[in-house]
Amino acid sequence: MYLEKLQQWRYATADFSGADITDAVLDKLLNATRLTASSYGLQPYCTLVVRDKGLREQLVNHSFGQQKVADSSALVIFAAKTGAVADIVDPYISELSQQRQLTNEEAENTRNYLTQKLQAMSAAKRKEWAARQAYIGLGTFLLAAAELEVDSCPMEGIEHDAYDNTLSLKELGLSTVFACPVGYRSEADTTQFQKKVRQPLSKFKVVL
Secondary structure, three states: OHHHHHHHHOOEOOOEOOOOOOHHHHHHHHHHHHOOOOHHHOOOEEEEEEOOHHHHHHHHOOOOOOOHHHHOOEEEEEEEEOOOHHHHHHHHHHHHHHHHOOOHHHHHHHHHHHHHHHHOOOHHHHHHHHHHHHHHHHHHHHHHHHHOOOEEOOEOOOOHHHHHHHOOOHHHOEEEEEEEEEEOEOOOOHHHHOOOOOOOHHHHOOOO
């Protein structure tokens, strides 16, 4: 399987070379991620691209000193939408109506249905739900990066509130879920030569 080759190629890059990803390559990567499946198709998260070196240096301080946040070509942050329910539903209804040429009645019925579903969750539950959707996107993101021979390192080991404050995300109705530096591996990164360690299929697969 070609997919397996991509999985074997990629690893959690520890040391980036500093070589830049072009905007065109980064857009291809993010577009593939955009097409990922999500609950109801709502995509209750977004991707934030931090190119500014100085800003990424600030974020190193909130990433337990992990210098790859600054040394990579860009830092991509997946952020959950934590504002009003309408901030999640309305953009979807707008695109749905346009792409599928819904009548006003069909659009409003769909809007009401989705709004009721999301409002039935507490704010904390909606945030958790949105974060889970972001993780689905991460799987596509990592494989798309490998397809484009872009190195990556998904990171949960960050100070989420500090990221939100540094990037003023709360004002935007967003909350950091995880960050992922992207770029190109350094020849000095010895991690790339280590064998990939995973559970064998006989232990990973449970047949009931």
